[in-house]
Amino acid sequence: MTENINLNLQNIIRQDIIDSPAYQVHSSIGMIKLDAMENPFILPENLQKGLAQHLSVVHLNRYPSPEDYQTSVDIIRNYADIHSDLDILLGNGSDEIISMLANLIPDNSYILALSPSFVMYKASADIARLNFISIDLKSDDFNLDLEGMKNAIQKYNPRLIYLAYPNNPTGACFSKNDIDEIIKFAPNSLIIIDEAYQAFTNNKTYMSSLPDIIKQYPNILVMRTLSKIGLAGLRLGYIAGHKQIIQQLNKVRPPYNINVLTQASIEFLLSIQENIDTLNMQAQIICQQRIIMAEKLDEFGKVFNSDANFLLIRMNKDANIVQNKLKEAGILVKNVSNMHKNLHNCLRISIGTLEENNKLLEWLKKIKVIVNI
Ligand SMILES: Cc1ncc(COP(=O)(O)O)c(C=O)c1O
Incomplete structure (x- = not known):
């Protein structure tokens, strides 16, 4: 038609x-x-049945309450073992958190990422009318070009840097030394370590060391998602970091962004050890x-x-x-x-x-x- x-x-x-x-x-x-x-x-x-029963009593007539949101934060904190020195923000998938981050930084500023990497980093910059710059990964093994990244940081002063750990679509984690170098080199950027695939890394993560890292580098945040562990349909991502940064990010979080069914689902699925x-x-x-x-x-x-x-x-x-x-x-x-x-x-x-x-x-x-x- x-x-x-x-x-x-x-x-x-x-x-x-x-x-x-x-x-x-x-x-x-x-x-x-x-x-x-x-x-x-x-x-x-058995989980399908238990979940169905749990969801059947959810009040769909009400907006999600702040208490419900806080309960979800607490469940994620326990589930992912996130230290109490860190604050957590939840997104409707980490895609939504990526959009929120683009809304946080000043007009005309740059987002820096690697190439190839997750497409939404650039998409978020385009939609928010920000500048985007990416540094090619090494052509033979898709490792990080540290010098290239340092030059870009110096030249563009990006307010946001994305490091997917492991990287999509290349699959491997970058060397920890290289990431640590970038952390030291970019104290004026928010650095997002995107651990979407952490569950498959055999414990490679920045989440556990983040409380120590932020004492010196409060600009580092770690983001994860439930999408890859079997819950993509729920749309739940989370980001942890310094309280003052999460507080600002909360200001650009749409109200009620985590729906009651998602909240009830994680209550059932992620607060019961079995x-x-x-x-x-x-x-x-x-x-x-x-x-x-x-x-x-x-x-x-x-x-x-x-x-x-x-x-x-x-x-x-x-x-x-x-x-x-x-x-x-x-x-x-x-x-x-x-x-x-x-x-x-x-x-x-x-x-x-x-x-x-x-x-x-x-x-x-x-x-x-x-x-x-
Ligand atoms: C590196 C990376 N980050 C984030 C996401 C988005 O995850 P979500 O489903 O939570 O929006 C993906 C999805 O493929 C991804 O590859």
């Missing part, structure tokens, strides 16, 4: 918004979904599968080291053909080849269930024969 709206959008809406594409989320009904770094496991039946154990167990299975998949995928290209729930692989031949053939077979993977010149021929593949992983390998073998890659 073509709609004739009697409205001159150019007169009303920012031209850069009109010119920009919307964030694309593709339909995946009936597909094996290995393209979005989700946990492939659903909740076991339920946490179930989620932890799923993360462990994903880590074990990652090791197996890294070995098996080696036949099809160069597999990069990963501390996350996905693998980046440079295909031996054409990643576009492989992606399309997989799609025809009902398997979605992310083709990141066009995201950055250093990612040519690269696919990012989430770790699925054993069955999904085997299906992927089976089809890659078939495709290898068909298209001779």
Whole structure:
């Protein structure tokens, strides 16, 4: 249906918004979904039932109360073992926290990130009409270019620096020495260590040392999400840091941003140890599968080291053909080849269930024969 709206959008809406594409989320009904770094496991039946019962008595007629929000903060503090010297803010996914952070810094200032890295860092800068600068990761191993970062910090004085630890889409954690150097070098920037994939890192984190770090560097914050541990649908991210910074961030947090169903869900799932154990167990299975998949995928290209729930692989031949053939077979993977010149021929593949992983390998073998890659 073509709609004739009697409205001159150019007169009303920012031209850069009109010119920009919307964030694309593709339909995946009936597909094996290995393209979005989700946990492939659903909740076991006993948890589903317990959760349903817990949610059935939630008062949907009321806005979430400040007490409910505080209860959620306390649950996250216990669950993630966040020290009482740190304050915590919750977001509707860490995506929302990234938008809030962009609203916190002055007009015309810079956000600095690495490239390739999580796309929302740049998107948040564009939407908030801030400047964005990114420094390429090293082309061979996707490590951090420390000199490049230091030069950019000196030149642009960014108010916000993002370090994804581990990085998406490359998968590995940067060297701690490099991150520590950046921390020392940028005392005038908010540095966000984005630990979205922390559950798969074998305990690599800045969260536990953050109370000590902020004594000298109060500008450091650590952000995480529940999305990768099996709760992507809840949309809950959190950021921890110095009380005074979290206090300012709270001023740009939309009221009631965490809905009552999400709050009640985490009350059930994350304040009962048995339920946490179930989620932890799923993360462990994903880590074990990652090791197996890294070995098996080696036949099809160069597999990069990963501390996350996905693998980046440079295909031996054409990643576009492989992606399309997989799609025809009902398997979605992310083709990141066009995201950055250093990612040519690269696919990012989430770790699925054993069955999904085997299906992927089976089809890659078939495709290898068909298209001779
Ligand atoms: C590095 C990184 N940070 C943050 C996010 C966003 O997570 P959320 O689902 O909490 O918005 C992602 C999602 O893929 C990510 O890769």
